[in-house]
Amino acid sequence: MIQRRTILKSGLLLAASSLSLPTLAKNSSIATGDCCLRFYNTHTGEKLTSTFWAQGEFIPDALGDINKVLRDHRTNKIADIDPELLLLLGQLNGKLGNSKELHIISGYRAPESNAFLRGHGSGGVAKRSLHMEGKAIDIRLPGTDLRNLQKAAMSLQGGGVGYYDSSQFVHMDTGRVRYW
Template sequence: MTRQKLISLQASRRFFLHRSAQAMLLGGALGLAGRSARAAAPSARSLVLDHTHTRERIDLVYASGEHYLPQALGSLNHFLRDHSSGEVGQIDPQLFDLLHAVRLALGSGAPLSYQIISGYRSPLTNARLRSTRGGGVASHSLHMEGMAIDVRLPGVPLAELRDAALSLKAGGVGYYPRDQFVHIDTGRVRSW
């Protein structure tokens, strides 16, 4: 092998190793979901959520391109657990995409922090709420299937949040100005 070919192969190998190391670091960064990972991966979808009942906060990248990140989905399932019973449900990943899309529809690329009023609800919790809220809770709520979430966005008027969700025509949108939240779900398109 000529000296020139050997140098070329060594340079190619270094380039390959350098790119591989960059890819591994990006993969790790997506798992850690730091803000720098969002900047480095434009196809990454992220959420920042504050839970009004548990006082917990989560800030993560949950998907990259067409792929959901299983560890992030597990973290979101736990975060959105039934705050009354602690029971963890399986949340529909499309619900996260809806929240992400609503944020984009509001014209903000910045990771606005949603306040979560209700995520997953166990059947027992749903029945209790139904009996104490005077019929304001559906008997077969999509919250029990991990397909619904009740949210607000500090600094964004509730009507604007509702209108952004409605503009997507991607599921159900309920408007609760008295209780200061918007219900968003991945069921059929409807509004109330």
């Protein structure tokens, strides 16, 4: 009997190998080196340090660990996080000279969590949020001014960047380039 983890690993390998290096690694320093991210999930208290990209390839087990820490904390559902989003976060860290943990406010969001947030007055929750596709993340970086974090994210031109001062986070996604 084939184990579920083996099937998931195979799927991740196939997905990662089908994407071209130029599409995923817009920054040549990431394309040729390792990419390590440090996360602190503000809702679960979980921490993760993960090298998910090494020697020009994604590391399936590391991607799985990241998917788990960025899961929907309301439903405990796990989904695949877009590898381009992870590379974008690596580029953001490089731009800021950051080696500290990124504080995660929201990673993957299940459709029912998204509907709940929309229905309970959480402003700025899109009906078709990219969080539901694993293509968006809300972050803060303690010790870094939120406006500086926003400006660094915008300078990458990797997708959407939203600034949420009252909630103290910056939204990043791999959708079309746009700012709010």
